[in-house]
Amino acid sequence: MENEFLKNRLNITRRHFFGQAAAGIGGLALGSLLVPDLFKGGESSQAMPLGLAHFAPKAKRVIYLCQNGAPSQYESFDHKPLLNKMAGTDLPESIRGGQRLTGMTASQDKFPLVGSFYGFKQYGKSGAFVSDLFPHIGSIADDLCIIRTMNTDAINHDPALTFLQTGAQVGNRPSMGAWMSYGLGSENKNLPAFCVLLSRGRGNGQGVYSKLWTNGFLDSTHQGVVFSSSEDPILYLNDVEGIDKAGRRRMLDQLAELNHEGFQENKDPEVEAKVQQYEMAYRMQTAVPELTDLSKEPDYIVKMYGPECLVPGTYAANVLLARKLSESGVRFVQIYHQGWDSHGNLPKEMAMQAQDVDRSSAALITDLKQRGLLDETLVIWGGEFGRTNYCQGQYTLDNYGRDHHPRAYSIFMAGGGVKPGTVYGETDEFGYNVIKDPVHIHDFHATVQHLMGINHEQLTYKHLGRRYRLTDVAGNVLPGLIA
Incomplete structure (x- = not known):
């Protein structure tokens, strides 16, 4: 009863x-497939399960076109005609306000203003001013969100680039791509979540280094995988002579067994991470060769990106490869293009750099848009800081250089939920100080993570007794940048 x-x-x-x-x-089974770590036992330092966004994202992937060396905003996206009118006169002390200088110009008695050697035009319905050095980028101005008020804490290249990429001026912090890999995982099990491509322009270069794409204190599975600029983008990926696919599979299985036994003894998570890296390399043997073969691209694509896109290691080739990687599900593709450090002979050096990047940068955005991928792919273009409005060293109208300027500089973003056809922020008439809508590096990081469906305050990792995040203890999402 x-x-x-x-x-x-x-x-x-x-x-x-x-x-x-x-x-x-x-x-439960479906959840474990979609989010592998969702039901992982034991205490975890993660604030959210790997592969799970906090809220519906506007973007699924990021392509970051980092212009290493700091392009001048005065010859790109921040038109300041007053500098041409006052060329050769000294920067007013009231504008400089005793702000910090580098060791390269701190000893100068005078700070002669210098205007752009190149003209500007207004483009599109937005009426955005873009330098004559970047006509292709100007032609897609209505797809861009140009930020003129980026500012950073660092005044020299190494700490500034490290800060831009990791949220801290010191090393051993996870980079942006590593945080994305950790928080969101990959969309393609046969490819890394975070890939890095390197190219070298014709201007004065600054070095890049592995701490820019490091996993820091995160598992090493989240570090950036660097592609070679040679015809063989992934070194040592092919089987050595005498080892076939089946033999390699047996070797990896036996190695995994030994590593798992070792893990049971010492509980070092890096042992498990190494097994995952071996497995990823094995799967990449099938996926990478076809993906990195650019020779089969149709003629209209080659025409769009320019003939250099078929030359391995060039910026154009890397941008095209970035599109293919992103289209295949790579979460974060980072390109570093060196050569923008124009302390002298800026008109000539910057013209060569712009020629290297203008066409293919615009082509990437147009290509993604035509494929219906721009809305879900966030494209970022810019350097680690800006350039001074005064001349470094001896001044002439057609041969001048600019020093580092962290207080205000320009970048642009496109797609991925940013507001198109927008010019955000305003600098003073000298272009030296921000007077409206500043964007600090931490704000930039917070906004990028927000576009990817991440609450920047919740994506943390406990290390040495403290919970770390990309934005440290600062940063605000900027609604004015978001569509």
């Missing part, structure tokens, strides 16, 4: 119980 009462009270039959249990188990 009691059993009959409970059955009626709970409305449960044997058939109903097993039917509901099957559905629940199926849901």
